[in-house]
Amino acid sequence: MDALVTTDELAERLGSPGLHLLDATWFGSLGAAGRDAAAEFADGHIPGAAYLDLGHLEQTAAEGEIPGIARHLGALGIDDAATIVLYDDSPYRTAARAWWLLKRFGVAASLLDGGIAKWRREEKPLQTGQGAPHRASRDVRYDGSRIRTKPDVLANLDTQDEQLLDARSASRFTGAELDPRGLPTGHIPGSFNLPYGQLFAPDGTWKRGEALREAFDASGVDLDRPIVTTCGSGITAAVLAFGLHLLGRDAALYDGSWTDWASDPATPKTTVTL
CATH class of the missing domain: 3.40.250.10 (Rhodanese-like domain)
Structure with a gap:
């Protein structure tokens, strides 16, 4: 599928x-x-x-x-x-x-x-109640190769091997808007910003093809270089990761994101004066 x-x-x-x-x-x-x-x-x-x-x-x-x-x-x-x-x-x-x-x-x-x-x-059918799925057996395997931690991101500030792409709103990214968790404002130095809502058409469906590519291009990232997505707590960073998946790119994700980064007084933060 x-x-x-x-x-x-x-x-x-x-x-x-x-x-x-x-x-x-x-x-x-x-x-x-x-x-x-x-x-x-x-x-x-x-x-x-x-x-x-x-x-x-x-x-x-x-x-x-x-x-x-x-x-x-x-x-x-x-x-x-x-x-x-x-x-x-x-x-x-x-x-x-x-x-x-x-x-x-x-x-x-x-x-x-x-x-x-x-x-x-579209008035397609709906069902109510909790449902009762049948139990089954499932094998899983863990792959941590696409997870990034704060030490990884700190090291990358020097190497610049991977691009950081932040899914938060522009106002939270720049620091113009207060953080909803009461954390310091701004973003990780060197990050690019692509608010996750920009990956969707007005009807709520995903942009496709060239329209989707243009959304990423407008953020300034190079799609041919490694990308790590980030956001406030790792949730909407996954939206960017899926968008990149639609374009044939396999992004990594900083799971702790801004909550993890901004909670540490020692990490550098950047704000933008507009």
């Missing part, structure tokens, strides 16, 4: 053997106007979908517990032959974060282009 699946393509394949839909809606540590992802899933989701508790999956992954990841996926009915399609209804586009996290553990997945918002606009 392609990296992106259209709503029409998914509608035609609903109920197909081996197809597993996962609702990866998550609102992160800051929340989103008090919304409850699990409750919204129960109120209406794509038929046959299971709710992926991304917060729990994040915690399990952070603990480096490969058996725990396997159990989590197995409890959703996902076996080694599963075809996975992720979607969300989060302003942070958290299906991309789920994609990146699963990829880190050797699990391939596609994204529903436009998410459940587009599915609803």
Whole structure:
């Protein structure tokens, strides 16, 4: 299956053997106007979908517990032959974060282009309730080659081997806007800025081809050189990573991102006076 699946393509394949839909809606540590992802899933989701508790999956992954990841996926009915399609209804586009996290553990997945918002606009069918997926056995393997840590980023300030691309808004990147966690403002020295929302068309679908490439080009990064994506806490950095994946690039991700960097008084920070 392609990296992106259209709503029409998914509608035609609903109920197909081996197809597993996962609702990866998550609102992160800051929340989103008090919304409850699990409750919204129960109120209406794509038929046959299971709710992926991304917060729990994040915690399990952070603990480096490969058996725990396997159990989590197995409890959703996902076996080694599963075809996975992720979607969300989060302003942070958290299906991309789920994609990146699963990829880190050797699990391939596609994204529903436009998410459940587009599915609803097209008045496609919805299902209520929690669902009861069958349990399965799933093998996973850990690959940390595309994860960057603060020591990695500090070392890169000198070598400049990799480009840093920040997914936050321009005002947070420059330091004009206060950090929502109360941290110092600004960005990692030498970073480029590409607000993640610029990767989407007005209808919420992903830009493709030349339009997507132009969004990255406008940020100043060189697509032919290694890129590390970053953001506030590692969530929307995955949106940039998925966008680069659509362009055939395999980016790394600084998982701690600005929260990790700015929390350390010793790390250099750059602000921009406009």
